[in-house]
Amino acid sequence: MEIKTDQFTELAKKELKDERTRIFLKSMPPVLTEKREIGLASLPDIPAAMAYGAAIRAEAIARLPELLEEFEKNALANGAKVFWARDDKEANEFIKNLAIERGVKYVTKGKSMVTEEMALNELLSENGIEAWETDLGEFIAQQLHRPPFHIVGPAINVPVEEIRDIFMEKANMKEPTLDPVQLGLAARLFLRDKFHHVEMGITGVNVAVAETGTIINVENEGNIRFTKSSPRTQVSVMSLEKVVPTMKDALHLIRLLCRNCTGQRLSAYVSMDSGPKKKDEIDGPEELFIIIVDNGRSKIYQDLKARDALRCIRCAACLNICPVYRQVGGYAYGWAYSGPMGQVLNPLLLGLERTQELYRATTLCGACKSVCPVGIDHPSMFLYYRAKDVLEDPDLKGKKRPWIEEKFFKMWGRAAIRPWLWDLGVCMARPVINKDASHGIISKAKGPFEGWFRTRDLPAMTGNTFHERWKKIKKA
Amino acid sequence: MKDVSLFIPCTVDLFLPRIGEATVSLLRRVGVNPIYHEEQTCCGQPAINAGYQKEARKVAKHFISVFGEDEIVVSPSGSCVCTVKYHYPELLADEPRWLSRAEELASRVYELSQYLVDVLKVEDVGASFNGKVTYHESCHILRGLGVSAQPKKLIGAAKGAQLIPLNGADSCCGFGGEFANNFPDISESMLKDKVENFLASGADVLLLCEPGCLLNIGGYLHRNHPGKRIMHLASFLAYNGRENDYGN
Numbered sequence: 121m122e123i124k125t126d127q128f129t130e131l132a133k134k135e136l137k138d139e140r141t142r143i144f145l146k147s148m149p150p151v152l153t154e155k156r157e158i159g160l161a162s163l164p165d166i167p168a169a170m171a172y173g174a175a176i177r178a179e180a181i182a183r184l185p186e187l188l189e190e191f192e193k194n195a196l197a198n199g200a201k202v203f204w205a206r207d208d209k210e211a212n213e214f215i216k217n218l219a220i221e222r223g224v225k226y227v228t229k230g231k232s233m234v235t236e237e238m239a240l241n242e243l244l245s246e247n248g249i250e251a252w253e254t255d256l257g258e259f260i261a262q263q264l265h266r267p268p269f270h271i272v273g274p275a276i277n278v279p280v281e282e283i284r285d286i287f288m289e290k291a292n293m294k295e296p297t298l299d300p301v302q303l304g305l306a307a308r309l310f311l312r313d314k315f316h317h318v319e320m321g322i323t324g325v326n327v328a329v330a331e332t333g334t335i336i337n338v339e340n341e342g343n344i345r346f347t348k349s350s351p352r353t354q355v356s357v358m359s360l361e362k363v364v365p366t367m368k369d370a371l372h373l374i375r376l377l378c379r380n381c382t383g384q385r386l387s388a389y390v391s392m393d394s395g396p397k398k399k400d401e402i403d404g405p406e407e408l409f410i411i412i413v414d415n416g417r418s419k420i421y422q423d424l425k426a427r428d429a430l431r432c433i434r435c436a437a438c439l440n441i442c443p444v445y446r447q448v449g450g451y452a453y454g455w456a457y458s459g460p461m462g463q464v465l466n467p468l469l470l471g472l473e474r475t476q477e478l479y480r481a482t483t484l485c486g487a488c489k490s491v492c493p494v495g496i497d498h499p500s501m502f503l504y505y506r507a508k509d510v511l512e513d514p515d516l517k518g519k520k521r522p523w524i525e526e527k528f529f530k531m532w533g534r535a536a537i538r539p540w541l542w543d544l545g546v547c548m549a550r551p552v553i554n555k556d557a558s559h560g561i562i563s564k565a566k567g568p569f570e571g572w573f574r575t576r577d578l579p580a581m582t583g584n585t586f587h588e589r590w591k592k593i594k595k596a
Numbered sequence: 597m598k599d600v601s602l603f604i605p606c607t608v609d610l611f612l613p614r615i616g617e618a619t620v621s622l623l624r625r626v627g628v629n630p631i632y633h634e635e636q637t638c639c640g641q642p643a644i645n646a647g648y649q650k651e652a653r654k655v656a657k658h659f660i661s662v663f664g665e666d667e668i669v670v671s672p673s674g675s676c677v678c679t680v681k682y683h684y685p686e687l688l689a690d691e692p693r694w695l696s697r698a699e700e701l702a703s704r705v706y707e708l709s710q711y712l713v714d715v716l717k718v719e720d721v722g723a724s725f726n727g728k729v730t731y732h733e734s735c736h737i738l739r740g741l742g743v744s745a746q747p748k749k750l751i752g753a754a755k756g757a758q759l760i761p762l763n764g765a766d767s768c769c770g771f772g773g774e775f776a777n778n779f780p781d782i783s784e785s786m787l788k789d790k791v792e793n794f795l796a797s798g799a800d801v802l803l804l805c806e807p808g809c810l811l812n813i814g815g816y817l818h819r820n821h822p823g824k825r826i827m828h829l830a831s832f833l834a835y836n837g838r839e840n841d842y843g844n
Binding site for chain 1: 604608609610611612613616617620632634635636637638640642643644645646647648649650651652654655657658686735736739740766767768770771772773774775776777778779780781782783784785786787811812815816818819820842
């Protein structure tokens, strides 16, 4: 996937003009937010359940190195093979070589964000191995060559007519139809054939359990279970923060994940793998590879503030409620991860320099933080990244700010701690700010403040500030 | 009479001073004596939001020196209160003496409606208004301070005022300080949704407790829907909804 995180404003502008995107965004995210609320209402104490989720993730992150070792030990004991990939290249290379060694012509895939991050499909296809996405939304997005619009529903915005056309063209659909059930059936028939002959399946991981070496996937279509159980070789790819200490922790996270994601108490399928098929078992993969992907995360881990980003369980509640996401949708963010969780993660994974607009395109309204089931404080992270830019932080690749901005805040800082200088500054700024004012209102401005005045007025800066009025007020 | 220290945000001081006057008159009406430290400048929110923590830290210390001895500090802005309450302790985390002062001060700073209802236990401030009003839940007031019932109680106690629901009342209006200017396409789209909901509500006046949102929504209404009124809750209560809040 081409990374376009540096084109946020242009991509957002395009989406803001797209009538279909507008109609879609008016309805779907609010519905998902409402579903979440209904789902959460089935918990006896919602704040307690959220606090518990935050505590589980906080502990898991604090003990990450130790938990990963415990997970590996137990996964190996279960008969799985574990490969540690330092970055996307190592992970991709390993999977590609595995596919070549096993002589597979194609693989089926369960929905996985980390393989989007790694651009695994592209590499496999360059090497003559087709990767079939089997999640319905992911399948549609893949056939249309579109990035995900939403981390849970990647093709949630695609109009049904477009799905009909692409299925006629690429999924052997016989009769054109707009009936969602028939469209679903067409995709199932097409993919069922892939499952029948598949020799290698690739999935992500929702939670990995240290104490048992188990990997867990949640889904609603059964395609992940197919991908894990049909082929001889199963490859499960997890970013290294997915691990939690105990099965009890994992089950609580699943409770939260399903409710926050789709409003379900539990997804239709939950599959747990502790190793490949055992001797006395009749089905399951003969070999299970677990790929643990770092790709910059152990560096993030060293930053005590930034590591909070690793708590994320990809529920997408923050996308659905975000007022900016609700205007621009998922394409604008320019990569696999969108919405507030993308604004928190992408700057760490790609560096601040390439993601400048992501952590500035926010009003700091805190809606994301208010719904996060694992206690991520998104606005605080955005402020942290901005501060790292000002410091030109080498670790996070902070980007120097424009000199005029630096100069402004230096002057502002000097004045704000010296009341006489502040008052003087106010007197000097007034005629400049009020240059185009008429009848106490400013309606236009050139230069750096044009953005405000396109559709908004501003009261002129008063000739008689509260400060100046106070002497009179005091006596009244 | 009990003294209460006024924390007037720079947006109010420079662009909307009548909100400050309304705050004074309201406080006097409920029997407290507002005092005003003339050494106050800006709380530092713009610098924190832009990432200039070094400058913000100095400004925070100035603010603490000015307000540090006050028993109660009250402000007609939620986001400025959030700055003092939550960001000062973060900024000064590595300076224990300043940190303890910041934390002490944090517990004594209140947003105006919060102070009236939670501390003074006053709901009826003797205001009256003949008409329908609706209320915008500003982000920092609602999610930052958890204040939502308090303004509604004050509105509900105003004689004749009918508080009607606002669709999407808790969605951001698109202000966000520099965001409104730097991302005008997105900001305007958010703002239009907010204004459409206000127009559809059938209310005569849109009330809120945050000067930033007032500049944003008010600026749009003034340009595009000149007859439509927006008011800070302080002005609404102090002047019985008669004075227009936009402008100075």
